[in-house]
Amino acid sequence: MSRIASVLERIDADLPQSLDRLFSLLRIPSISTDPAHAADCRRAAEWLVEDLKTIGFVASVRDTPGHPMVVAHHEGPAGSPHLLFYGHYDVQPVDPLSLWHDDPFDPKIKTIEGGHEVITGRGSSDDKGQLMLFVEACRAWKAVHGGLPARITLLFEGEEESGSPSLKPFLEANAAELKADFAMVCDTGMWDRETPAICVGLRGLVGQEITIRAANRDLHSGEFGGAAANPNRVLAKILGDLHDETGRVTIPDFYDGVEETPTQILQSWTALGETAEDFLGPIGLSVPSGEQGRTVQELTWARPTAEINGMWGGYTGAGFKTVIPAEAHAKISFRLVHKQNPDAIRDNFQQFVRDRLPADCSVEFHPHGGSPAIQLSYDSPFLVKAQGALSDEWPKTAVTIAMGGSIPIVGDFQTYLGMESLLVGFALSDDRIHSPNEKYDLQSFHKGTRSWARILDAVSGASA
Amino acid sequence: MSRIASVLERIDADLPQSLDRLFSLLRIPSISTDPAHAADCRRAAEWLVEDLKTIGFVASVRDTPGHPMVVAHHEGPAGSPHLLFYGHYDVQPVDPLSLWHDDPFDPKIKTIEGGHEVITGRGSSDDKGQLMLFVEACRAWKAVHGGLPARITLLFEGEEESGSPSLKPFLEANAAELKADFAMVCDTGMWDRETPAICVGLRGLVGQEITIRAANRDLHSGEFGGAAANPNRVLAKILGDLHDETGRVTIPDFYDGVEETPTQILQSWTALGETAEDFLGPIGLSVPSGEQGRTVQELTWARPTAEINGMWGGYTGAGFKTVIPAEAHAKISFRLVHKQNPDAIRDNFQQFVRDRLPADCSVEFHPHGGSPAIQLSYDSPFLVKAQGALSDEWPKTAVTIAMGGSIPIVGDFQTYLGMESLLVGFALSDDRIHSPNEKYDLQSFHKGTRSWARILDAVSGASA
Missing domain, CATH: 3.30.70.360 (Alpha-Beta Plaits)
Structure with a gap:
């Protein structure tokens, strides 16, 4: 059995316990923008530190002028790369509470339209659910192999939903500790339920x-x-x-x-098969409103707006x-x-x-x-390895896409730590992040954990 | 002593009590556009009815689908004209409250720049202060002479600041009761602190x-x-x-x-001596922003706007x-x-x-x-008499002007009651109506009351 196969088996077997742990974290109402929840933010950070210690991380709550950071380190084999994984444990407010079908801080497994099993609750998708994927992948790896395949640093922020006021000073002050070979950020989405995506452009x-x-x-x-x-x-x-x-x-x-997007890239976006009607229909619109003669992908990923x-x-x-x-x-x-x-x-x-x-x-x-906008390389070795690992896990080959939004942390890693990022996430477009009735597909949680284990395997170089 | 001289003496002597009554009315926050103040609007109407009864008016609160009307009647000598006096007891909202120097609903007497004593508060000028002028003039006349010099009907509206939705139906339904020889409307301003004005044009x-x-x-x-x-x-x-x-x-x-204003009228407006700087300077502006090549009088009195x-x-x-x-x-x-x-x-x-x-x-x-816009006659007999009465009271001769604002009631009186209006008021351009820190000059209140007594004397025909 390959070194990854046994890890994947362990992830499958441990799924009920993984969910229990995620639910414990989801029950903490760590709403960072609301001063009334400051103690809850700290409680979430402390919960993460305690959990990471059980895996063998050297983990600590690190104070900032705002909500604390969680930083954790785990050694890897000699010669293995140093990887920094970023996520955030804070969540958006839940108002209007009356629109929630279930308590936002009492997570459940439910079956929704289409027969998909989902995890309900604020933060299930953005970003506690996604953050725990990597933690669970590490836990399984450690349980099976007694160590991790690379040197790993975890950075979990508690102010992402409130403008990240403490992040840049923290990166600057702790640059030597946090600088790695590259960063992995799990705060993005899949292309669709069958197709994983790596994001290489951010406006x-x-x-x-x-x-x-x-x-x-x-x-x-x-x-x-x-x-x-x-x-x-x-x-x-x-x-x-x-x-x-x-x-x-x-x-x-x-x-x-502003550069014209290469024809080859535009063609790959067209090949994704999403029409203007597909993109705009669900929000009640039909006609792209931006610069004429461009697709919705180009308009939202590669054109500027006012x-x-x-x-x-x-x-x-x-x-x-x-x-x-x-x-x-x-x-x-x-x-x-x-x-x-x-x-x-x-x-x-x-x-x-x-x-x-x-x-x-x-x-x-x-x-x-x-x-400024972020443009990552389409063909860095890490990206190519991650793309292969994702394609092994999911029914369809992983695609490289861009995103219309901004994830400032990616620019901050470039600026303060001189480090590129790999943006992989398993959110779906119907996850209702920042809205009432946020959810995360159980498949995203389970196969997302497996995906990160596969990526760890691929990018850490060795293969047993 | 002439019949008017004794009335004017009584007005002078009763000024402190007149102010007490006005302040009681000003303390009621009768903001008609805000449903939260519906009960306050009714309270203001009831206060007026009670006060009018003390003068001998047959007064009542008259329900409408919106805020109620106040209607009051007082008989006059045989052969005297029937006069309808109109005012409104509702006021504008007070937001932003933080810009008020004093509680908008706790009126005070203050001395402002230039040494003028003023009454502070929402409605002090628009229109509770002006409405009470006529009430106080009637009160003094009644106290001195035991009756009024003409048959008088009062109509006080509670929806003037919110589009008067109930007014037209009310006028139609009560036309026989309200039809008079002419209407008097006190919701306009003076030309300046020394010069009273009769308004003959309204946008x-x-x-x-x-x-x-x-x-x-x-x-x-x-x-x-x-x-x-x-x-x-x-x-x-x-x-x-x-x-x-x-x-x-x-x-x-x-x-x-839209018609071009006759040269003769434009010249009479120019003769008033007000420049663009005079008009715009006090509000912090200097250049007319409307159609080019026209005076501020023409722009605000005789040109349309969006x-x-x-x-x-x-x-x-x-x-x-x-x-x-x-x-x-x-x-x-x-x-x-x-x-x-x-x-x-x-x-x-x-x-x-x-x-x-x-x-x-x-x-x-x-x-x-x-x-629609209103254009009244410049030389009706009532207007000429009123002009004389005003000129007796004030340092300068009363002028005839137009106004940029709209007083729909004047058109409604024409349409529904076949009745022309005399528009006389004592507001000043620095009264800040509809704005924070609304005020009404004490002189406007005192000499305004005297002015209405003089007009009553002049238009009711007899002179003793």
């Missing part, structure tokens, strides 16, 4: 809040309308100018650093108030791709706004973070 | 709320941004299109029925949320002049929105009232 993000001001107070639109500048009008005009008729962003130099995430000004309550407000506001975000420069985007947007500001109006800008 | 108003919808739920802007329609973007584009570069409204046929009174969509709280919202909203109002047709304006605006609606988006419209 960057620039957030910008703007406030337009005119008169020194709210005005009566009868008394002053026609003579006084209206910040709502000014803001609408500026935001309405952000895109041209073809859906392109009109900010000067916005597309500097979106108005929030805007408000004047009277927004019930009924009507004929007011010309003193100010109007918007929260705007830009998704970046390839080599777009977050600082240049922000500067050019601010100039774009100032260029459109009429007499008597002023503007104030509030930045909300900025990170 | 009309069309209110329209719109909701733009796209996806069937809020979306993550990373996952769907670039492919899914964003209602905030659609709304901004539509609202940004409402005006051209010269400030003209771009809705088709919007200017149908204003965004409120708009909102997506995440508007602290921090940032990368959401593409399912819907976005705006409250838009049009000020109308001359013969513009409210129904046509509404229809053309709705078509304007539909013409700009991209695929996958839908729009829903909610009307919020509509009334």
Whole structure:
């Protein structure tokens, strides 16, 4: 029997106990954004440390100005690579609680439409369920072989759902301890229930809040309308100018650093077989709204955007108030791709706004973070090995895809630890992460654990 | 002593008690647009009825489908005219409360810049303070002469600040009871602190709320941004299109029925001596923002407008949320002049929105009232008498002006009761009506009460 076959057998046999452990972690309401749950966050970190010690990790709760980190180390054979695995133990709030069919912090196994068995509860998919895959893979390996096939460091964060304020300082302060040959991040999804995916592209993000001001107070639109500048009008005009008729962003130099995606990559995305109707149908839409002549995969994975995430000004309550407000506001975000420069985007947007500001109006800008896009190699040795390992476990060959969202940790690992990441995860598009009734497929948990064992086997080089 | 001199003496002597009564009414937070304050609206109506009974009015609270009306009657001498006085006891919301220096519903006398004593509080100027002028004038007259110089009907509305939904049906149903020789409406302002004004022109108003919808739920802007329609973007584009570069409204046929103001009238407005700097300076502005090449008087009194009174969509709280919202909203109002047709304006605006609606988006419209502009005679006998009475009370001769606001009741009195209105009021341009820190000058209250007594004297014909 190969060294991996016995580990997989052990994972299968230990599944009930693995679920018990996951359920214990899921029962801790570690909502990081809510100060009332600070003690729960610490409890989750402490639970993880205790569990990791049973596997033989040297594990500790590491304080930060916010919620603590969990760091754990396990030695590997001489000459084996050093791997850093990242996950987060904090979860999103659960409101509105009334929409949950089951207690978000009392996990259950249920059978849903299609006959799929799922684990219910907040964090089941994002990210406690995914984090425990790797822990369980290590546990099985250790039980069978008495050690691990590589030197392994675990980093579990408790602030991922609340902006990760402590992460960069922690990486900087502990760079020597955390630097590995490469990182593995389990916070992404499968392509579909049969097809695992490795994510090699992530869009960057620039957030910008703007406030337009005119008169020194709210005005009566009868008394002053026609003579006084209206910040709502000014803001609408500026935001309405952000895109041209073809859906392109009109900010000067916005597309500097954007590259055309190679035809071969575009073809591989088309080969995934997902149409615009497949992608947009479930959310009640049918026509891609972005730049014309591009597929939904290209639009969401490889093209930049400018979106108005929030805007408000004047009277927004019930009924009507004929007011010309003193100010109007918007929260705007830009998704970046390839080599777009977050600082240049922000500067050019601010100039774009100032260029459109009429007499008597002023503007104030509030930045909300900025990170460049991430483009990982399609053919690094680690990726190729992981792709083979995943394809061995699942019915279909693992695909390489990109993602429209941002996972800042990947950029932080590059910046602070000089380390590339392998992004593999087993979430499904119907997992309802961040929403009521989050779930994680039992198959994702079971075969996900097996997948990480196979990846460990493949990337640690030796084969017995 | 003339019959008016003794009344004026009584008004002077009774001022402290008059203020006590006004303050009692101001303490009732009768915000008509907010359902949470429905009981307060009724309480204000009941307070007025009780107070009017003490003067000898036959007064009652009259139910409507919305907030109640107050109707009161007092007989006059045989052969005297029948006068209907209108005011409203409801007030605007007070948000944002944090900008008020004093509790909006705990009125005080304060001295402001320039040494003027003012009454603070929501409704002090619009319109409880102005409504009570006439009540106090009647009270003094009754106290001195044992009766009133004319037959008087009072009509106090509780829905003026929320679109007056019950007013027209009420006027129709009670036309025989309410029809008088002419109406007097006290909901307007002075030209300046020394110069009383009679208003002969009022802009009309069309209110329209719109909701733009796209996806069937809020979306993550990373996952769907670039492919899914964003209602905030659609709304901004539509609202940004409402005006051209010269400030003209771009809705088709919007200017149908708008007449050029006669040169003679424009000259009389110029003769008032108010510059753009005078008008805009106090609110922190300097340049008229409307159609180019017109004075601020023409822009606000004789030109139509389209204003965004409120708009909102997506995440508007602290921090940032990368959401593409399912819907976005705006409250838009049009000020109308001359013969513009409210129904046509509404229809053309709705078509304007539909013409700009991209695929996958839908729009829903909610009307919020509509009334045409009003043009009254410059030289009716009542107006001439009132002008003389006002000029007797104040340092400067009363002027005839137009107004940018809308007082739909004036059109309703024409339509349903076949009755012209005399519009006299004592608000000042720095009263901050509809805004935080609303106030009413003590002089407006005191000399306003005296003014109405003088007008009553002048228009009721006899002079003793």
